[in-house]
Amino acid sequence: xxxxxxxxxxxxxxxxxxxxxxxxxxxxxxxxxxxxxxxxxxxxxxxxxxxxxxxxxxxxxxxxxxxxxxxxxxxxxxxxxxxxxxxxxxxxxxxxxxxxxxxxxxxxxxxxxxxxxxxxxxxxxxxxxxxxxxxxxxxxxxxxxxxxxxxxxxxxxxxxxxxxxxxxxxxxxxxxxxxxxxxxxxxxxxxxxxxxxxxxxxxxxxxxxxxxxxxxxxxxxxxxxxxxxxxxxxxxxxxxxxxxxxxxxxxxxxxxxxxx
Numbered sequence: 001x002x003x004x005x006x007x008x009x010x011x012x013x014x015x016x017x018x019x020x021x022x023x024x025x026x027x028x029x030x031x032x033x034x035x036x037x038x039x040x041x042x043x044x045x046x047x048x049x050x051x052x053x054x055x056x057x058x059x060x061x062x063x064x065x066x067x068x069x070x071x072x073x074x075x076x077x078x079x080x081x082x083x084x085x086x087x088x089x090x091x092x093x094x095x096x097x098x099x100x101x102x103x104x105x106x107x108x109x110x111x112x113x114x115x116x117x118x119x120x121x122x123x124x125x126x127x128x129x130x131x132x133x134x135x136x137x138x139x140x141x142x143x144x145x146x147x148x149x150x151x152x153x154x155x156x157x158x159x160x161x162x163x164x165x166x167x168x169x170x171x172x173x174x175x176x177x178x179x180x181x182x183x184x185x186x187x188x189x190x191x192x193x194x195x196x197x198x199x200x201x202x203x204x205x206x207x208x209x210x211x212x213x214x215x216x217x218x219x220x221x222x223x224x225x226x227x228x229x230x231x232x233x234x235x236x237x238x239x240x241x242x243x244x245x246x247x248x249x250x251x252x253x254x255x256x257x258x259x260x
Contacts (some may be wrong), residue, residue: 034228041180042188042226045160048091048145052158059148059157064133071163072133073144075113084150085121086113086157090134091145094182098147105132105148113148114203141166141179141187141254166254169193175241184256185230191223191243191250198245206239206256207231217245229256 009140015137052060054235075088086105089097104122108114108129115123115130123130136144144162167176168229178188194200194217216221229239236257243250 012101028143036224038186038228039188042224043187045143045145045178046224047179048147048158048160050158052156054155054157057157059146059159061134061144061146061159061161063129063161063163069137071136071138073136073146073161073163074133075146075148075159076111077113077148078108078111078155080107080111080155084155086148086150086155088113088134089147089149093142093180096228101134102132107152119180130246132258136163138163139179140164141177141184143178166252168250168252170250171248173243173245173250175239175243175250175252177241177252177256180226183258184254185228187227187229187254187256189225189227189241189252190251191217194221194223194243194245194248196221201244203242203244204229204239207234207237229254 009076031199052058058077060076061073062076064074066072084106087100088102088105089098090101102122104115104120105113106116106121113132115121115127115132117123117125117128134144134146138144141162141164143160143162145158148157149155162178163178165176167174173191173193176190176192178190180186180188189202191200196219198217199216200215200222200223202213202215202225204227209231215223215225227239227241231237234257236255238253238255240251240253
């Protein structure tokens with residue numbers, strides 16, 4: 001994906017994701033249109049990170065605390081100029097595009113995102129350099145996608161984290177399922193740790209409905225794809241994805257369908 005297209009990740013062309021859970025009472029879209037939409041959404045999710053960030057700068061997300069279903073994430077940046085004010089944007093799977101969350105963010109000497117409590121920044125003077133906690137209540141497999149954009153738009157930092165991963169490993173190879181829509185209508189399947197430039201076979205079993213296909217890892221031994229796990233006639237179920245290569249065969253299992 002080119003740098004110009006990467007900028008569209010943030011600006012985001014709103015997509016009409018017509019999937020089984022969303023399509024009730026509407027004409028069914030063509031297979032080609034669903035596949036194209038799914039592919040575009042996976043690409044947008046994939047580049048949300050170092051690939052889209054300003055060169056030589058990075059943003060990392062670290063878990064600060066966990067209490068029951070509540071998880072607090074803190075943001076750390078490297079390579080930034082000492083002065084600068086940033087705005088936080090979030091792109092949850094429940095929204096079609098990123099939205100502004102908090103302005104007036106700065107960083108302390110350690111690179112931690114804080115509310116300085118000074119004029120033009122977030123926070124209050126009685127709590128100087130107050131660390132910013134992004135509070136999440138994720139379900140398994142749900143990503144948190146955050147972006148920090150400088151006031152002059154010159155610096156853009158993207159990062160994502162899956163606080164409760166759905167992941168399987170075998171002999172150093174791993175496969176992870178990441179939900180891209182609220183009811184797992186669309187799921188990103190990411191393979192890592194495989195030999196570079198090697199053939200793999202993907203086998204998907206969703207409530208007895210099986211599909212298979214061949215793919216190839218990149219030079220880093222990574223592969224990412226999308227699946228639509230819904231089975232016609234069922235409102236919810238479970239899917240299992242296995243990636244097979246010479247020497248390893250990791251699997252991951254995940255639920256699909258709205259639970260409320």
